Amino acid sequence: MTAKSEMPTNTEMPEHFKARIQGKVQHRVGDGQLEDVPVGQEVQVDVAIASMVVSWVSEGQPVTVTLAREEFLFYVDEGSIAILQ
Secondary structure, eight states: OOSGGGSOOTTTSOSEEEEEEOSOOEEEOTTSOEEEOOTTOEEEEEEOSSEEEEEEEETTEEEEEEEEHHHHHHHHHHTSEEEOO
16 A cells, blocks of 8 residues: 555545654644654554544654645655555
8 A cells, every 4th residue: 555546545544554654754733844753653643534643652752743634645655654554
């Protein structure tokens, strides 16, 4: 499931799955600057209506960010996010 054409549709996508950050993936905190998700980080992904909730633990603290579904799929398509089985 790495190519865009192989990515399941919203109804086929599991509600919860794991992924690995393999390249530059950025998110915005509120109205602030873009921040990078650490490369190599394994993350939990939860599917919401039009977005993907990505979470991980950093220095013992939980981190949760939201990416638009299309943005998440773009990162998967370009290889920056790998879906783990």
